[in-house]
Amino acid sequence: MVGLNQDIYFNNVAWYVSALLIAGYFIYYMVLNHRKFYIQFVCPISVILIYSFYYRIYTGMEMWGDSIGFWQHDALLRALAGMNMGIMSYQLCNKIKDIRLTAFSEYLLDAAEIFSFYS
Numbered sequence: 132m133v134g135l136n137q138d139i140y141f142n143n144v145a146w147y148v149s150a151l152l153i154a155g156y157f158i159y160y161m162v163l164n165h166r167k168f169y170i171q172f173v174c175p176i177s178v179i180l181i182y183s184f185y186y187r188i189y190t191g192m193e194m195w196g197d198s199i200g201f202w203q204h205d206a207l208l209r210a211l212a213g214m215n216m217g218i219m220s221y222q223l224c225n226k227i228k229d230i231r232l233t234a235f236s237e238y239l240l241d242a243a244e245i246f247s248f249y250s
Contacts, residue, residue, distance in 0.1 A: 150210035158214055170222060174215040181212035 161169040185205075232240070 146206050147210065150206035151214065154207055154210040154214055157211070158218070162218075170218060174219050178212050178215050178219070181208050185209065 158169075161173065185208075
């Protein structure tokens, strides 16, 4: 966003990239200093609470930088929840990467993946 005129947007996703950078600093600090607590407790709870809040207030993820309160900007919360979801996915993949699976369990995982994309 160039800031010259609110009706002219040269890059519509710039707000989200900025929010990702700001949320990334917070996440980096927390993982660096409180890794186990952040990954096992804060990540799942924050994802559930933030996404529940958005579906309750906005009935979806379609928001464009509204202000929630005095200093809370909804783009920051959305970026925080998305990055925390990525952290949880990475941790899950690290835990299951060395597990030997049978053909049936691979089919079940494929079906679960397709169902998750569909839902």
